[in-house]
Amino acid sequence: MHSSSNLYRVACRISRERERENYKMERNVKEEKCVRVVCRKIITCKDPGIQWLIGSPFFPSFTIVSSFRCLHTQSHDPFSPDYTKESDDLRTLLLRGFIVIGALFVSNGNWEENAIKAAETSRTMRKFLFDDGGDVEMIGAAADLVSGDTHFFFCGPVKSQNLEAVSTVIYEDNPERFVWDIGCLLRCALTIKLPICIPMKRTSDAEEILSSAIDDVAAKFKDPRAAYVIEELNVTSDPDEVPQFVVLRSTDLDFEKNLSDFKLLRSVDESYADTKSCSYFCLKNTPSITLKGNADAIQVTILLNQSRNIPKSSAPIAEYFPASEPARLLVISFNLEVLCYASKDLPVASAVSKLIVPGLVDQLTTMKKAIMPSLLTQHHQLRPYHFFPPGILHPITAIYELSYGEMEIKQAEIRRSLHLRLGLPLDRPLLLIANSINFGVTKGIAGNNSMRNGPALLKDVHTEIPSIGVSGGMISLIEGSYEYYHYLQDGFDDSGWGCAYRSLQTIISWFRLQHYTSIEVPSHREIQQALVEIGDKEPYFVGSREWIGAIELSFVLDKLLGVSCKIINVRSGAELPEKCRELALHFETQGTPVMIGGGVLAYTLLGVDYSEASGDCAFLILDPHYTGNDDLKKIVNGGWCGWKKAVDSKGKNFFLHNKFYNLLLPQRPNMV
Known part of the structure; x- marks a missing residue:
């Protein structure tokens, strides 16, 4: 008689065979x-x-x-x-x-x-x-x-x-369904710190020494002491739910089969009949990747038993091995992250031995080739990222050298080459790090919960605010999302001097949320440090409470994001309505928030309502001078975000006539 587990496996195998036959018949x-x-x-x-x-x-x-x-x-x-x-x-x-x-x-x-x-x-x-x-x-x-x-x-x-x-x-009429009904993703991330000693008199041996060390690392993936934990990457928010997982020892995997024989992957491998298939770990009724670039994947974690089996317990000891000749110690970090695609029918043991492990070895070899020419002269920060660009049905992987910086010309050349290869447009930064796939949080035995730094900020606070009415006017607004930064936020007291800093933070949040950059929104001190580094300010400026204006904001945007800005100068607040046509064109073509600075005040401009026939206009102002908590109703009802006429119904001027104003118009990058 069959045991219940054997009956289950037979039933699953029959079900899969029927599904494949039905697939062909359809x-x-x-x-x-x-x-x-x-x-x-x-x-x-x-x-x-x-x-x-x-x-x-x-x-x-x-x-x-x-x-x-x-x-x-x-x-x-x-x-x-x-x-x-x-x-x-x-x-x-x-x-x-x-x-x-x-x-x-x-x-x-x-x-x-x-x-x-x-x-x-x-x-x-x-x-x-x-x-x-x-x-x-x-x-x-x-x-x-x-x-x-x-x-x-x-x-x-x-x-x-x-x-x-x-x-x-x-x-195929439904290509996404075709790809993700058949298969799923597996992900394995691994950080390796590899120390190597290069003899001072034989630096030409560096390549051979590094290659040998990498071969030793690759061999450990198949070491009998290695184990692989396979588990769901995302589970429900229920803290009591236990994720599905299984532990496979290296000795349970067959690494001897020809890894290039893809025929082995076309059907269920009978040698792994007792192993769960990938479908066991997939989220039910959930696509593998959403349009926003978030991904669900089966998490594979490598563990290596470093303990020795000794008959008696003893205290740990340190052994000293002196170098036989003068040598230079290099510690090279490899941040590996392999993403693989597998049939849901494939046993996870086969996926590990045929996909994950070869993928890790490939990535190690690729990184070795990249760092070898300048191994002794440059500190490398290679990191793989996975992208799901529009028009492509599966993720792709790119390895970036982070020491370049995202905006450095070498990194831009790498992205341009990738755009050409993939047929992507050359005016959109689709392969910036900010656009890489965001994997969920592992809650299983091998992962840690991640915590968001600080409370979530209000986004797009203007969306429900109607215009105050401009006869025959046309509304032009920013395109995309932003976060609202204002006085006293995050417990930092900048009341009376930090409004331009807050406006800049709002602008940078727009570039982050539109995936033009992956940098964090800088603090006041980091903004000041950037101005010192470019030589615009003296060192004492860092930590001060000095104001900044549109010119300084343009310097910071250029340094941190590589974003250029257009600046409009007006001699008086009375002249601002004359710039509404130009501002409307900016929102229609660039769509970025605008900073308005005049006297000791700074505002963020989100849009204009402008009548070309009459010249009448209204400005959608986001006011950084607000000092309360992030209560949307309180902010809107208090007028901290709202439409402002240059002269209100009571004859009061919103923009002062005795002050000059600078308008900072950040330009949307035309870049890869």
């Missing part, structure tokens, strides 16, 4: 006779070149989920890839669980000839990436340079043989 087409295009649009361009077609071993054969442009070519020949550089880039960019299944040649000429070349090119790339490209059928595709018409062909494993035109191309 589409009523044989996998080997069609190409399925899941991505909304294959990247096409007006220039000749190669595009790699991306699929997954978890999808039906010849399913194209995305396409990446080939950027590295030999001798400027767009059809001759530099396979070493291209494979390094693709190995970093592609999550384990996605593979190259073909190539597309964008060119004029014979369809079949171009398709054969494309298939052979992709087969060679597979050999560089996975060493399995010699005996697999690939997609060879050719697109006309003028019309953009695309023809698909199957190309057999032997060069120039078995070329078959594709008669059926299926375009």
Whole structure:
């Protein structure tokens, strides 16, 4: 008789087999006779070149989920890839669980000839990436340079043989559901501090020493003392709920199987019949990634038993091993974070051995290559980030050198290259760190709860405030969200001198919430320190209670965010209504908050209501001089955020006629 657990496993296996059969019947087409295009649009361009077609071993054969442009070519020949550089880039960019299944040649000429070349090119790339490209059928595709018409062909494993035109191309109606109904994400983050000793007289041995140390680290992933904790990354808010988890020992995993044999991943691995599948750890009825870039993933944590088994207890001791020759000690930090895509049917043991561990080794190797040229001269801060840019159905990974700084030209060049490869627009910062995927909090045995620093601030306090009415006027407002910063916030007493600082904080919060930057909103002291560092202020300025104005705000925005500003000067508050046309254009084209400074007062401007016919206007003012608690009703009813006429119904001027005013108009970055 079967035990209850065996019956459960048999039932699950039968259920999965039925689901797969139903999946095929619904589409009523044989996998080997069609190409399925899941991505909304294959990247096409007006220039000749190669595009790699991306699929997954978890999808039906010849399913194209995305396409990446080939950027590295030999001798400027767009059809001759530099396979070493291209494979390094693709190995970093592609999550384990996605593979190259073909190539597309964008060119004029014979369809079949171009398709054969494309298939052979992709087969060679597979050999560089996975060493399995010699005996697999690939997609060879050719697109006309003028019309953009695309023809698909199957190309057999032997060069120039078995070329078959594709008669059926299926375009998925719901690509997101296709990808995430089949699969899920696994994530493993690991920080390694690797000490190495470089002999002073043999610095040329540095590469060999580092490579050997990294090989030792990679070997520990398979060490019998290693264990892997697999658990839900996100669970409900119920503190009493216990997350699903399982612990796998390294000895339970089969690392000997060919890691490049993706056929092993296409079906349930019987050797792991007793192991939970990935679906056991997936949140029910919840998409893996939301449109806001938050992600649910199965968390994999590596533990290593460092204790030795000794018959008797003893006190710990320290051993001293003197260096045989003068040497330099380097401690290199590796912040690894691997994201993988796996079928929900795949046993988690197979996912760890075939996806997570190879992914960690790949990332270590990539970082080693990056730091090796300047190992002895530069302190590196490499960090992987995962992004889910619009138009791409799966996350991608980029490794950034944080010592550059996000706005430094080298980092911008890296992002521009990624935009070109992925077909992303070149005027939006989609791959800044602020746009990276935000993973939830692990509440299981291997993770810690995270706490938000300080209370949440009010956002977008103006949204429910109607205009006071400008006859024939047109309202122009900021675009996007901001946080309201004002006097006495966070327990800091800046009453009487900090209004411009608060306006600047509101402006920077807008850039953060629009994902133009990942820096924290700076404190008053940090703002002052920035002005000292650029030479605008003397050192005594830090910690003072001195005012700043529009010019200083522009300096800080340039230094911290790389944001340029336009400044409008008016000699009197009476002239401000004359600038409403220009302000309306700013909100319509730039959409950023504006700082208005005059005399000893500073305000944040969120919009204007302007009649071009009459010149009548109203200003939507966010007042940083408010000193109360963050009570939205109190703020709105008290007029701390509201529409102001230049001259109210009682004849009182809002803007003083005997003061000059500077208006700071931050420009939306046109950048990658």
